[in-house]
Structures are given as structure tokens and as C-alpha cells.
Amino acid sequence: xxxxxxxxxxxxxxxxxxxxxxxxxxxxxxxxxxxxxxxxxxxxxxxxxxxxxxxxxxxxxxxxxxxxxxxxxxxxxxxxxxxxxxxxxxxxxxxxxxxxxxxxxxxxxxxxxxxxxxxxxxxxxxxxxxxxxxxxxxxxxxxxxxxxxxxxxxxxxxxxxxxxxxxxxxxxxxxxxxxxxxxxxxxxxxxxxxxxxxxxxxxxxxxxxxxxxxxxxxxxxxxxxxxxxxxxxxxxxxxxxxxxxxxxxxxxxxxxxxxxxxxxxxxxxxxxxxxxxxxxxxxxxxxxxxxxxxxxxxxxx
Amino acid sequence: xxxxxxxxxxxxxxxxxxxxxxxxxxxxxxxxxxxxxxxxxxxxxxxxxxxxxxxxxxxxxxxxxxxxxxxxxxxxxxxxxxxxxxxxxxxxxxxxxxxxxxxxxxxxxxxxxxxxxxxxxxxxxxxxxxxxxxxxxxxxxxxxxxxxxxxxxxxxxxxxxxxxxxxxxxxxxxxxxxxxxxxxxxxxxxxxxxxxxxxxxxxxxxxxxxxxxxxxxxxxxxxxxxxxxxxxxxxxxxxxxxxxxxxxxxxxxxxxxxxxxxxxxxxxxxxxxxxxxxxxxxxxxxxxxxxxxxxxxxxxxxxxxxxxxxxxxxxxxxxxxxxxxxxxxxxxxxxxxxxxxxxxxxxxxxxxxxxxxxxxxxxxxxxxxxxxxxxxxxxxxxxxxxxxxxxxxxxxxxxxxxxxxxxxxxxxxxxxxxxxxxxxxxxxxxxxxxxxxxxxxxxxxxxxxxxxxxxxxxxxxxxxxxxxxxxxxxxxxxxxxxxxxxxxxxxx
Numbered sequence: 001x002x003x004x005x006x007x008x009x010x011x012x013x014x015x016x017x018x019x020x021x022x023x024x025x026x027x028x029x030x031x032x033x034x035x036x037x038x039x040x041x042x043x044x045x046x047x048x049x050x051x052x053x054x055x056x057x058x059x060x061x062x063x064x065x066x067x068x069x070x071x072x073x074x075x076x077x078x079x080x081x082x083x084x085x086x087x088x089x090x091x092x093x094x095x096x097x098x099x100x101x102x103x104x105x106x107x108x109x110x111x112x113x114x115x116x117x118x119x120x121x122x123x124x125x126x127x128x129x130x131x132x133x134x135x136x137x138x139x140x141x142x143x144x145x146x147x148x149x150x151x152x153x154x155x156x157x158x159x160x161x162x163x164x165x166x167x168x169x170x171x172x173x174x175x176x177x178x179x180x181x182x183x184x185x186x187x188x189x190x191x192x193x194x195x196x197x198x199x200x201x202x203x204x205x206x207x208x209x210x211x212x213x214x215x216x217x218x219x220x221x222x223x224x225x226x227x228x229x230x231x232x233x234x235x236x237x238x239x240x241x242x243x244x245x246x247x248x249x250x251x252x253x254x255x256x257x258x259x260x261x262x263x264x265x266x267x268x269x270x271x272x273x274x275x276x277x278x279x280x281x282x283x284x285x286x287x288x289x290x291x292x293x294x295x296x297x298x299x300x301x
Numbered sequence: 302x303x304x305x306x307x308x309x310x311x312x313x314x315x316x317x318x319x320x321x322x323x324x325x326x327x328x329x330x331x332x333x334x335x336x337x338x339x340x341x342x343x344x345x346x347x348x349x350x351x352x353x354x355x356x357x358x359x360x361x362x363x364x365x366x367x368x369x370x371x372x373x374x375x376x377x378x379x380x381x382x383x384x385x386x387x388x389x390x391x392x393x394x395x396x397x398x399x400x401x402x403x404x405x406x407x408x409x410x411x412x413x414x415x416x417x418x419x420x421x422x423x424x425x426x427x428x429x430x431x432x433x434x435x436x437x438x439x440x441x442x443x444x445x446x447x448x449x450x451x452x453x454x455x456x457x458x459x460x461x462x463x464x465x466x467x468x469x470x471x472x473x474x475x476x477x478x479x480x481x482x483x484x485x486x487x488x489x490x491x492x493x494x495x496x497x498x499x500x501x502x503x504x505x506x507x508x509x510x511x512x513x514x515x516x517x518x519x520x521x522x523x524x525x526x527x528x529x530x531x532x533x534x535x536x537x538x539x540x541x542x543x544x545x546x547x548x549x550x551x552x553x554x555x556x557x558x559x560x561x562x563x564x565x566x567x568x569x570x571x572x573x574x575x576x577x578x579x580x581x582x583x584x585x586x587x588x589x590x591x592x593x594x595x596x597x598x599x600x601x602x603x604x605x606x607x608x609x610x611x612x613x614x615x616x617x618x619x620x621x622x623x624x625x626x627x628x629x630x631x632x633x634x635x636x637x638x639x640x641x642x643x644x645x646x647x648x649x650x651x652x653x654x655x656x657x658x659x660x661x662x663x664x665x666x667x668x669x670x671x672x673x674x675x676x677x678x679x680x681x682x683x684x685x686x687x688x689x690x691x692x693x694x695x696x697x698x699x700x701x702x703x704x705x706x707x708x709x710x711x712x713x714x715x716x717x718x719x720x721x722x723x724x725x726x727x728x729x730x731x732x733x734x735x736x737x738x739x740x741x742x743x744x745x746x747x748x749x750x751x752x753x754x755x756x757x758x759x760x761x762x763x764x765x766x767x768x769x770x771x772x773x774x775x776x777x778x779x780x781x782x783x784x785x786x787x788x789x790x791x792x793x
Contacts, residue, residue: 073759137625138617139634161620163771249567250619251766266436268755269443269461 049275064276074277076252077260078284084167084242084256085235088174092231093224095175096182101212103183104190114187121180129244132173136160136245160246163253170245170254174238182227189223190216222296229292236285257281395423396450396693399438402428404643405510405679406453408709412700415708422692431455435754442467445686450693454680456494457747457757459506462682463497464751468505469683471495474694475504483507484718486703490744491678491717499749506682507701510709511717513744514577514674515736517630517644518637520661522548522558531666534581534606537561537637541613544636553633553655560613562635566622567765572757574639575764576675576747578610579603581668586748586756586785593785595760596778599669604767604774606668611768619769631655639665641677642715645733662733664740676744678717715741752788759784 052061068074103114120128135142136159144154156162159169193216201211217224239258242248248255257277265274398413400406406428413424427449429437435458441448442462454462462468475482483492483504488511493499495506516531522544523530531537541560548558565571579586579595582603588594611618615629627644629635633655647653648660665672681701683693699705703718710716710727715737721727722738731737747753763781766772772780 139615140628140632155616158617158619161617161769163766163769166620246620247567249762249765250769251567251771252762253769253771263758266433267758268752269436269439 045275045278048272049279051272053270053272058272064273067273068276068280073252073255073260074257077255077257078280080167080253080255081236081238081257084171084174084238084254085232087167087171088178088235089228089231091171091175092179092182093228095179096186096227097224099179099183100186100190101216103187117180117183119180120177121184123177125177125240126244128173128177129241132169132176132241133160133245136169161250163250166246166250166254170242173241173245174235177241178231178234182231185223185227185230186220189220192223193219225292225296229289229296232288232292233285236288237281394421394692395425396689396696397425397427397448399427399429399434399441399449399452401434401453401455401679402430404713408712408714409453409509409681409700411712412705412709413696415705416696416699422696424696438462439467442684442686447684447686447688449684450687450689451697452682452684453509454506454682456508456676456678456680457753459494459680459682460497460749460753461751463505467685469685469687469690469694471504471507471683471694471697474690478698486718486720488717488719488722488738488741490676490742490746494676494678494746495680495682499746506680507697508678508717509681509701509706510679510714511737511741512642512677512679512715513737513741514573514639514641514665514677515645515733515740516637516663516665517640518661518663519633519656519659521659522551522636523661530661530663531637533672534578534610534666534668537666538606538610538613541610541637545613548636556634558633559615559629559635560637561610562621562626562629562638563607563611563614563618563768564621564623564626564638565607565611565619565765565768566761567620568761569757570622571761571764571768572747573675575603575607577639577665577673578607578668580673580745581666581670582606583669586760587750591789593782593789595785596775596782601774601778604764604778607764608767608774619765630660642733642737643713645731646713662736664736664743671743674740674744676741676746679714717741750789752792755788756785759788 049064050060050062051058052063099117103110103117107113123131136144138144138154138158138161141159143159144157147154147157157165159165197215197219198211201215206214237258238256239262242254242256243259243262246254248259258281261274261277261281264270264277398409400409410426410428413426416422417424427437434453435455438449438452438454439458439461442452443465472482487508490513491508491511492504494508496502496504516537518531518540522528523540526540526543526547528540528543529536531540543560544558545560550556551558564574579600583599584597584603585594585599594600615621615635618625623641623644626635626638626640627647630638630640630644631647631654645660645662649657651657665674667673681697683690683697687693700709701717703720706716706718707721707724707727710721711730715731715734716722716727719738722734722741728734748756750756760781763772763777763784767774767777
């Protein structure tokens with residue numbers, strides 16, 4: 001037991017000192033993990049990105065960042081990532097919102113539908129990627145097989161082998177897998193909306209669309225922003241399904257920034273340049289996230 | 302599972318035990334033993350809780366148990382690398398090998414067990430998937446953490462390791478053992494891979510598995526249409542055309558047989574399938590001054606030929622990798638391809654193959670130049686900073702001896718010794734061995750540059766762009782040439 005405190009505080013909780021120590025002790029592992037796994041690596045990435053290695057010797061330089069602007073592979077990969085994220089996010093949002101509104105109503109077999117909708121999200125991404133790669137095989141895949149059985153000519157539908165269809169293929173797989181996530185968050189948001197505003201709208205003779213536009217959407221905004229924020233961060237750093245479905249091909253058509261960073265670091269052993277690219281990706285992700293968070297806070301204020 | 306680690310300290314032997322989870326008397330608990338021997342050797346062993354450990358852990362008089370919070374547990378985890386790096390006894394008979402997880406690494410693992418039984422040298426195996434092995438080895442050797450005494454290298458990686466001086470020169474070690482140089486029995490093109498500079502320089506690695514590409518073709522279809530074994534790429538193209546046009550319903554399950562199947566996915570796949578055509582047409586990736594030359598007239602002609610051959614390949618081949626090519630050949634829906642010897646055995650496996658007894662193997666066709674396969678050997682090397690160079694080299698010599706390599710061959714790895722390719726017992730088991738030897742002896746390595754991974758990547762991207770119809774052959778080769786030039790320029 002500690003001595004009575006002679007500070008200005010007029011009362012003392014017995015054992016407050018050891019409580020505080022316990023609090024620090026309980027927080028310490030989390031802080032240690034955070035420092036070890038997030039803060040230290042971040043600092044390390046920044047130092048790496050500012051070093052250029054040539055002939056076995058490293059020196060400080062902004063060369064890695066300068067190289068980013070003249071590297072058309074980097075710019076193309078960044079472009080692919082943004083196109084991929086924008087397309088997948090838009091589709092997932094509208095599909096997820098539609099499904100959530102639909103499932104929020106009293107439908108027959110609703111619980112069965114809900115359970116079925118969540119299956120894709122529960123599969124490991126790698127498994128989903130391998131299955132889709134087989135299904136999209138132009139010759140013995142299930143997709144073209146089904147189309148052929150309907151009498152369609154699938155000769156031009158080479159999916160992941162076609163520069164035009166490859167991006168569409170990877171977006172489709174992402175939409176298939178992650179729309180349920182959007183759906184789940186939006187459905188939770190819908191169910192948290194109280195009944196009263198709807199009753200008031202009904203009394204005022206508002207149409208179904210007007211109710212959706214002026215009651216549901218504003219009240220759903222926090223859930224929408226959280227869902228968009230989480231999906232955007234995931235989409236910007238997408239790696240595994242693209243790596244399995246196309247490996248960035250054909251001819252770089254689906255190479256995303258994470259794939260290019262992976263190659264640069266682990267295949268070409270150019271850690272400095274990879275660190276510079278990672279840093280740019282981090283900044284892009286932060287800008288987008290900051291935008292969402294600002295919109296979210298503006299509503300709450 | 303709540304984990305309250307329990308530590309026991311035995312001062313005499315410096316052995317620590319760590320219990321992970323559950324209770325001491327529970328068989329499902331894991332136990333970890335950390336021991337620091339007087340010689341300085343640090344070992345970690347772990348396994349399920351067994352009766353012996355239970356006794357140690359529950360005998361009160363020997364036990365000093367401390368209940369530790371997760372924080373202390375973390376602290377200990379943080380200490381382990383420090384303890385591991387403590388100086389080992391240089392005379393300790395223990396080796397650590399970095400191997401590829403796959404049939405090649407399995408053979409070496411098995412050999413290590415045999416060696417351990419024969420000599421008592423303890424061998425630890427660190428096994429990594431092919432995609433990770435290169436980065437693990439390069440990072441470890443570069444950081445001089447001295448984790449490995451012997452490493453397996455795919456031959457295209459060798460120039461990177463050699464140029465950074467990360468490997469031990471082997472000739473002095475041979476001389477210490479009264480040998481002038483490596484055994485004359487090694488295939489010349491294989492032993493040349495372990496020298497830096499190529500073929501003429503000092504020896505830094507020895508070849509363990511001797512792969513080189515072969516032309517796979519369906520001898521039943523070739524006989525049916527009176528086609529000769531392709532000696533030139535024009536023969537191959539003509540045969541592909543005839544088979545594609547006539548066998549519109551000849552596949553085992555009905556459906557078309559394609560005359561050829563190409564592996565043209567971006568990256569290694571497209572490059573490996575293109576190089577033999579490129580060389581046969583007279584192309585060279587780097588000229589005598591180490592400048593890129595893929596957009597030469599010969600190079601462009603070779604790519605045009607590849608696109609021509611692609612017309613008789615199944616649709617979507619621009620994203621095919623080894624699995625798709627293998628599937629087409631095994632299902633009988635394609636008649637020809639360039640492939641690696643590892644696939645040979647599957648064609649006579651009834652569980653996989655619908656073309657049993659019909660696949661034949663030949664050396665690669667020529668064009669302007671005689672046909673040359675790409676070589677793909679697994680090498681064994683000793684890191685420059687290895688702890689036990691002598692013990693590692695003894696094992697290396699033993700594993701690459703004719704007797705041991707024969708055992709590796711029986712396990713499915715092509716050897717790198719001429720005598721074994723002609724060994725009657727092995728030839729009876731692997732009838733393609735004489736052809737494989739001819740292919741290996743006339744093979745060539747991928748361009749020997751420390752920047753091969755980067756060059757292969759961009760070359761693969763442009764080959765893929767040409768095969769998927771995005772770029773013409775001329776544009777693809779011109780742009781590839783520019784990009785390869787940038788890589789070499791940056792490396793200066």
C-alpha cells in the first residue's frame with residue numbers, strides 16, 4: 001500500500017497507484033506490438049525509400065521518388081489500381097445497397113438468402129481466386145461451358161487472357177466476393193434506423209422513392225461511409241486475387257501497385273524503390289480515407 | 302486457449318522448458334525445450350507434451366515455476382534471436398540447408414537423412430516454396446546472418462549471388478581434398494553454370510538436378526498423318542497446322558486437338574517458351590557490348606514465328622502457365638509443346654493421362670541455328686559466410702557423387718552426370734534419358750546477368766502483349782529493347 005498522497009486532490013482511491021500501473025501494464029503489450037509491427041516498419045520504410053544502392057554502397061538520395069514519375073510501369077500500375085478500385089467500389093456499393101434494402105423487408109426465406117449471400121465473403125481469397133481462375137478458363141471453364149450450352153459463340157471470350165476482358169474479370173471476381181461485405185454493413189445500418197421517421201414520412205404522404213431519398217439515405221450515411229472506407233482501403237492494396245487470377249497479365253493489363261511493389265522488392269531486390277512506392281500508396285490511401293472521415297465527421301457535427 | 306507459460310530452469314544443463322497452453326498433465330499441450338549446451342550450441346525442440354516432459358514439469362523439487370504475463374512471454378520471444386546468434390562451437394557437427402519444397406528439395410532432404418545416419422552430422426532443413434526461396438536466400442546471405450551452410454539455387458539466380466560475392470569458392474576446398482577440379486563426369490553445360498564468369502571462371506556451385514527443355518509431341522498423331530519428328534521449327538509449324546486442321550474431333554473426349562500449346566503468361570512462362578525459338582532464329586538478348594539486342598531482325602522474326610505458332614494453340618494461351626499446358630497435353634487436346642522433364646512421368650499415369658504411351662520426347666528444333674534448349678539446373682552452393690564450410694562441402698561432394706545422385710534420379714530428378722544418363726538401370730526406368738542428355742549437352746543458359754529477374758519480367762510483359770494481340774511483333778520487341786536498356790543503365 002502506498003503512502004497517503006499530499007497532492008491537491010482531496011480524496012484518494014485506495015490502490016489507485018497500482019491500478020494505474022496495472023493499466024499501463026495491460027496497455028503495454030498492445031503498444032509494444034504497435035511499435036514493433038507498425039511504427040518501426042513505417043520509419044524503416046521511409047529510411048529505405050530515401051536510400052539508393054549502387055555498386056554495393058548505399059547513399060541518401062531522392063532518386064527513388066524521382067524515378068517514380070518517369071517509370072511508366074509504376075504510373076500504369078497506379079492507374080490500374082485506381083480503375084480497379086473505382087469500378088469494384090461502385091458496383092459493390094450499388095449491389096450491396098440494393099440487396100440490403102431488399103433483405104430489410106419481410107421476404108419469405110429471408111434468412112436463407114442472407115446466409116447464402118455471405119458465403120463468398122467467408123471463402124479465403126486465395127481459394128476464391130483459384131476457383132475463379134478455373135471457371136474462367138476459356139476452354140474447360142464453367143463460365144464459357146455454360147455460355148456454349150446456351151448456344152453462344154465463346155471464341156472471343158478469353159477472359160483473363162484478353163487485354164480487354166482481364167480487368168473486367170478481376171473486377172467481377174472482387175464484386176462477387178466482397179458485395180456481401182457491403183451488404184452486411186448496410187443491412188446493419190438499415191436495421192438501426194428507428195421506425196418513427198418512416199411513420200412521419202408516411203403521414204406526410206411521401207412516396208417510396210422520396211422516403212428512401214430523404215429518410216433512409218441520410219440516416220444510413222454513417223454506415224455507408226464506414227463500408228466505403230473499409231472497402232476502399234482493401235481495394236487500393238489488392239494483391240492476392242489478382243496475383244492468382246492473372247499475375248498482372250496479360251501484358252501488364254491488370255498489374256496493380258501492390259503486385260509491382262512485391263516484384264520490385266522480392267524479385268528484383270530493389271527495396272528502396274519498393275519502399276518509395278509503398279509510401280506513395282500509403283499517402284494515396286490516407287488521402288482517400290481522410291476524405292471519408294471528414295465527410296463522416298461533418299455529418300456528426 | 303489460455304496460455305500461462307511455465308518456465309523451469311535447470312542450472313546444470315541450462316535447459317529451459319516452456320509450456321504453451323492448457324495444463325501440464327494435458328497431452329494436448331505443446332512443450333518447447335530450449336537448451337544452451339556448454340559448447341555454446343543453442344537448440345530449440347518442441348512437440349506435444351509427453352510423459353517425460355510431464356514428469357520434469359511436475360516434479361516440484363526441480364522446478365522453479367514462474368507464472369508470466371503475456372508481456373514477459375513477449376520479452377522472451379524478443380530474446381530468442383539474440384540467444385540464437387550467440388557464437389556456436391565451430392567444431393559442432395551440425396549443418397543447415399535451405400531447400401526448395403518440391404521434388405528436387407525432397408531428394409536432398411532424403412539424402413540429408415541418409416547422411417545423418419551414416420556420419421552423425423546433424424542436418425537441419427529450412428524448406429521454402431520456389432517463389433520465396435530466392436528472396437530468403439538473398440536476404441539472408443546479404444545480411445550475413447549465417448543461417449545456412451548450404452543452399453539450393455536455381456541456375457538463373459546464380460549470377461546475382463556470384464556478382465555480389467555471396468558464395469564460397471569451391472576450388473580451394475576441392476584442392477584440400479586432393480582433387481584438381483570437379484569430376485569430369487559432370488555434363489559440361491551443367492558444371493559451367495556454377496562458374497563465374499560462365500564456363501571459364503572460378504567454381505562457386507555444383508549442379509545437382511539437370512533439367513533442360515524438350516519438345517513433347519504425340520507420336521501416334523504424327524504417325525497417323527505421316528509427319529516426321531520436327532527437326533526444324535518450320536517442320537513443327539507445318540505439323541501443328543495439319544493436326545489442327547484435320548483433328549477437329551480427335552480428342553479423347555471428342556472435340557478439337559490443337560497442333561501446339563504455348564505457355565505465354567506474362568513473366569517466366571512466356572520467356573521460357575520463347576527463348577529456344579529466339580535462339581534458333583539467331584536472336585541474342587545482349588550483344589557483345591552487353592547492350593540489349595532483342596529488336597534485331599532475327600528477334601522480330603522469331604516473335605512473328607511465335608505468333609504464327611500461337612494460331613494453332615488453344616484460345617487464351619496468352620495467360621497459360623505450366624498447369625494449363627500440362628492439362629491440355631494430358632487430356633489429349635494438344636499435340637506438341639516445349640516442356641520440362643518433370644512432366645514426363647505423368648503421361649503414363651492412368652489417373653492423370655488420357656494419352657498413355659503416346660507421348661514422345663525430342664531435342665528442340667532448329668532454324669537458322671541448331672536447336673538449343675534452355676537449361677534449368679538446381680545448383681548447390683555454400684554461402685561465403687557459412688559457419689561450417691568444410692562440413693557443408695563434405696556433404697555437397699557426397700550428395701553430388703554418382704552413387705548418391707543415382708538415388709536422387711530414382712526419386713525423379715534428372716542427374717547432371719553423363720554416366721547416370723547412360724546407366725542401364727536408370728534408362729530402363731526413364732527411357733527419355735538419352736534424349737535428355739543430348740538436350741542438356743546442347744542447351745544454353747538464360748542470359749547471364751545479375752539483373753535477369755528484372756529483364757525476364759519486362760521481356761515477359763512485352764511477349765505477353767504481342768501474344769494477346771495488343772502490340773505488333775516489331776513494337777513489342779522495340780519497346781522491350783528500350784526497357785531492358787533502362788534496367789542495364791540503372792544497374793551501372
